[in-house]
Amino acid sequence: MYSEKVMDHFSNPRNVGEISDANAVGQVGNPKCGDIMKIYMKINDDTKVIEDVKFKTFGCGAAIATSSMATELVKGKTIDEALELTNQAVADALDGLPPIKMHCSNLAEEAVHAALADYYERHGMDTSEIPQCT
Numbered sequence: 022m023y024s025e026k027v028m029d030h031f032s033n034p035r036n037v038g039e040i041s042d043a044n045a046v047g048q049v050g051n052p053k054c055g056d057i058m059k060i061y062m063k064i065n066d067d068t069k070v071i072e073d074v075k076f077k078t079f080g081c082g083a084a085i086a087t088s089s090m091a092t093e094l095v096k097g098k099t100i101d102e103a104l105e106l107t108n109q110a111v112a113d114a115l116d117g118l119p120p121i122k123m124h125c126s127n128l129a130e131e132a133v134h135a136a137l138a139d140y141y142e143r144h145g146m147d148t149s150e151i152p153q154c155t
C-alpha cells in the first residue's frame with residue numbers, strides 16, 4: 022500500500038523537533054481527522070532563505086512521512102520557492118500516497134503556509150500572497 026520512500030520517511034523522519042529561536046511558527050489541524058501539526062522555521066531576514074525547519078505532529082504515519090518530505094523540500098529554499106510547494110508535489114516526491122491518505126499530506130502543506138503567514142505577519146507583509154485552503 023505504501024511506497025518504499027513513504028516507509029523510509031515514516032520509520033526515519035527527517036527534521037523532527039522544535040527550533041527554540043524560530044522566527045516563523047505555524048500550527049494547523051486536519052479537519053478530516055482532527056490531527057495536529059506544528060512547523061518551526063528559521064528564516065534568514067536578508068536572503069529570505071529557510072535555513073532550518075522542524076516539525077512535530079500528532080498525525081498518522083502518512084502525515085509523518087509527508088511532513089518529513091515537505092521539510093526536506095523547503096529547507097534551503099527561499100520563501101517564494103517554498104510557497105510553490107503543493108501537497109501533490111510532496112506526494113509525488115514520495116512516489117505517491119494512497120488516495121485515502123492524500124488529506125494527510127494537506128497537513129504539511131498547510132503548516133508550511135501557516136508558518137510563512139506567521140513570518141509575514143511578524144514583518145508587516147501582505148499575507149494575501151500566501152495560498153489559502155479552499
Ligand code: FES
Nearest residue numbers: 054056080081125
Ligand atoms: Fe490524520 Fe493522517 S489520519 S493526518
Ligand code: FES
Nearest residue numbers: 131134152153154
Ligand atoms: Fe495553504 Fe491551506 S493554508 S493551502
